[in-house]
Amino acid sequence: xxxxxxxxxxxxxxxxxxxxxxxxxxxxxxxxxxxxxxxxxxxxxxxxxxxxxxxxxxxxxxxxxxxxxxxxxxxxxxxxxxxxxxxxxxxxxxxxxxxxxxxxxxxxxxxxxxxxxxxxxxxxxxxxxxxxxxxxxxxxxxxxxxxxxxxxxxxxxxxxxxxxxxxxxxxxxxxxxxxxxxxxxxxxxxxxxxxxxxxxxxxxxxxxxxxxxxxxxxxxxxxxxxxxxxxxxxxxxxxxxxxxxxxxxxxxxxxxxxxxxxxxxxxxxx
Numbered sequence: 001x002x003x004x005x006x007x008x009x010x011x012x013x014x015x016x017x018x019x020x021x022x023x024x025x026x027x028x029x030x031x032x033x034x035x036x037x038x039x040x041x042x043x044x045x046x047x048x049x050x051x052x053x054x055x056x057x058x059x060x061x062x063x064x065x066x067x068x069x070x071x072x073x074x075x076x077x078x079x080x081x082x083x084x085x086x087x088x089x090x091x092x093x094x095x096x097x098x099x100x101x102x103x104x105x106x107x108x109x110x111x112x113x114x115x116x117x118x119x120x121x122x123x124x125x126x127x128x129x130x131x132x133x134x135x136x137x138x139x140x141x142x143x144x145x146x147x148x149x150x151x152x153x154x155x156x157x158x159x160x161x162x163x164x165x166x167x168x169x170x171x172x173x174x175x176x177x178x179x180x181x182x183x184x185x186x187x188x189x190x191x192x193x194x195x196x197x198x199x200x201x202x203x204x205x206x207x208x209x210x211x212x213x214x215x216x217x218x219x220x221x222x223x224x225x226x227x228x229x230x231x232x233x234x235x236x237x238x239x240x241x242x243x244x245x246x247x248x249x250x251x252x253x254x255x256x257x258x259x260x261x262x263x264x265x266x267x268x269x270x
Contacts, residue, residue, distance in 0.1 A: 095168030137177035178230030222261035
């Protein structure tokens with residue numbers, strides 16, 4: 001059997017050298033892998049996690065909480081193959097995190113985490129006090145709000161359902177979800193319109209689908225404005241949320257309305 005000559009010989013030599021190098025590297029890596037993986041230089045810490053700036057309604061840095069709650073603090077190396085999925089799973093369990101978009105490694109142990117945060121829109125009145133939820137009715141950490149901060153949010157009354165045990169879980173009550181959708185639609189206009197609370201009820205003869213609650217907004221002066229169904233409900237004949245807000249703003253400009261506590265307005269009709 002002859003020895004290869006000509007143009008193919010340099011390629012065979014290069015392949016042989018590469019194979020020897022890779023084999024040697026693998027042997028060396030198996031010997032030092034344990035020491036490298038356990039090196040503190042590669043451990044993921046709260047400081048090595050880069051997340052989007054926290055909004056004003058999240059009072060504390062969540063990075064340390066995420067690692068601690070998932071038992072990853074000082075226990076995960078950036079060199080581990082499953083490091084990013086484990087970190088992503090840990091962030092997804094935090095009650096302030098709506099969605100984990102993407103993760104990327106940066107040398108030596110920095111991890112860039114792209115997140116979407118939950119936003120509080122409503123406080124639900126319960127025997128235990130006012131509990132915050134987001135626009136989808138997800139319970140948020142109540143300890144992160146002072147009494148003054150809670151009082152500044154729209155308030156849902158008349159709901160006696162049991163709240164979730166843990167923040168980050170859905171309330172499981174359609175009335176809470178509907179009121180949260182309304183509060184999110186009104187947004188910053190809540191203070192401008194001098195609104196006090198949202199109250200759900202079942203009104204006979206309404207255009208709402210059977211069993212769907214009809215919501216009423218109550219102003220600080222005691223004026224009641226029938227909002228109708230939640231934005232997510234297909235109620236025939238009801239105007240969109242923006243039009244209802246415009247009608248309420250128009251009604252409240254009339255001093256005669258504010259001078260009549262107990263007056264009832266219907267935002268579903270001009």
